[in-house]
Amino acid sequence: MATQTITVNVNGEAKTAEVEDRLLLVHFIRDNHGLTGTHIGCDTTHCGACTVLLDETAVKSCTVFAVQANGRNVTTIEGMEGDALHPLQEGFMEEHGLQCGFCTPGMIMSSKHLLDKNLNPTEEEIRRGISGNLCRCTGYVNIVKAVQYASNKLQETSAD
Amino acid sequence: MIPGSFDYHAPTTVDEAIKLLGELGDDAKILAGGHSLIPMMKLRLAEPTHLVDINGISDLDYIKEENGYLCIGAMTRESALEVSELIAEKYPILKDTSEVIADPLVRNLASVGGNIAHGDPANDHPATMVALGAEVIAKGPGGMLTGGERTISIDDFFKGPLMTDLGQNEILTEIKIPTPNGKCGAAYKKLERKVGDYAIAGVAVALQFDGDSCSSAGIGLTNVGPTPIRASDAQDALEGTSVSDDDINKAAELAAAAAQPVGDHRGSEEYKRAMVKTLACRAMQTAKDRAEGGS
Missing domain, CATH: 1.10.150.120 ([2Fe-2S]-binding domain)
Structure with a gap:
């Protein structure tokens, strides 16, 4: 089982974890870090429920590997609210x-x-x-x- | 759905990626935008044991004109074609095409090179590139003289469903399209059931004029055969004509005859052929309008 240690900046917080190469970004967000606001809908790149920002770009996180986000910024729905709602x-x-x-x-x-x-x-x-x-x-x-x-x-x- | 296990490699140069592909052998796949490959891996339609991620190779992402060609780096995202002023102004057919590929989120990652190298006749760029007479640049280990780089005519590139002329340790690095010269125009028309679906059928047309007469025509068809199809008889029929309504209609019938559709959940063979004809008419008309300065 191939694994890597990655650090992803999720909503401004550096998250480090040892992950399987095949782990999808959506599972990294939800399962490794408990940020369950990002939903898994179709799991086939159609529905967009899993959309997050990877750096500045909206992507379907069910179709990106967590290792591809190594060293990058991810913004999820939990990162939208500051002092007040966005x-x-x-x-x-x-x-x-x-x-x-x-x-x-x-x-x-x-x-x-x-x-x-x-x-x-x-x-x-x-x-x-x-x-x-x-x-x-x-x-x-x-x-x-x-x-x-x-x-x-x-x-x-x-x-x- | 979880893809099968694999080892992840992230080279930062093309040469490093080629070397890795050589060492890892047949079980390695290139990961570009990933929006065809990752869904296939989840369904176990693809089970590579090594992935060579080329997203970290920054010099494969560009759109530029050089020596009489538009050069598109293989890792250029579809969304970059959509917003490029150069593309909108001089190559509107590429904007037509990129705008109807999948959906905006997919286009943020999906790459132009991947759309072609995947070899899927349902993808949209292949037919457009056939119409435009594009060339594909592939880089492999090669010999000392060639530096491993070769130029493949688009007509020699697609070999069958998901099969291309690329060798196992070759990487598609660039797509080259001749720059527009004189009076010419091109357009792509696609019929899809909904946003994000593959084409029921698609038709790409590129017309070159000498005065009022069509001097050459390129016509490519999407998702109506095992590869993108060049509608040669339709092209021949247009050449030398003024591309009148009558000429368009005749050529569109020949384009429909060149299609090899298979009936499926997107429609019967007869329906798809009829759609090829309709889309061919529209694409030829728009290409002609664009050649005459319209949009």
Whole structure:
């Protein structure tokens, strides 16, 4: 059994562990470190429930090996909240962007990547941006509104 | 789902990766973007005992024009093609293609080189590269004179489903596409059931004009055969014409005839052939519009 010792900066905290080479990043996050906000949905690279940021980029953590994240930064849903909820988290609450909530962590991380690149996306750009994340409850309408809420709030903050 | 066990290797140069592939032999696989390989490993459709991760090789990630070619480094992410101004302005067919590959999260990691080297006829870049007359640069151990580098015409690259001309210890390092010259245009059209799915069918068309007359045409088909298919009869039919609606219709019928679709959950053979015709018409029209300065 091939193993390596890796250190991954998860939500600003260095996490060191000896892992099997074949360990998936999502299992490293959930099982090794108990950060269960990142969900495993389809496990086949389709649903996006496992989306995290690897450095600045949103990726499906079921399709990355933990060893590939060695020395890099990973941000999960748990890393979104600072002193207060992140505007995206607030947006999903205010606009009823979730029902069962299973897809929400992935939706938020994909939306974070989208807004980091483009603070004022059009509705079409939002829909394209979250097209790798499946929601089986909401029909996406309120999710789009939630991202628009966060976009507006972040623009107000940056204008202040 | 957990992939089978393997040993992970992370070389930082192409030469180091080639050396590793030579030492590790047939059980080693290259890990590029990983978005075809890792799902296959989870399903045990692939069980490599060694993975050579080339993500740490930084000099394989570039998009640049050089000596009459657009050169794309093998590890260039699909998402980089989507946002590149050079691509949007001069090679819109590559933007057409990258935008419809899988979904945005997959495209953040999936590589252009991987999309081609995987040899999957359902992938989208292969047909586009056939239409554009691309060349593939492969690097292997080789002899002292050649430095192990060779250029493979795209028409010689795909050998069968998931089979390419690449040797076990060769790495696809670059894709070269001739830069546009004079009046020309190209487009890719794909029909998919939903975002993230493989094509029901896809058609890539590249047209070169001499005045109002088409001087050469390249047409590639996605996911309607064991490899990407060059629709040669359709290309020949367009050459010398003004690419009128009538010419487009005739060529599209020949493109449909060149397709070798198999009926499956994405549709019957007859349906897929009909879609090839429709997509070919649209791709030819857009390619012509682009050649005439439209978008």
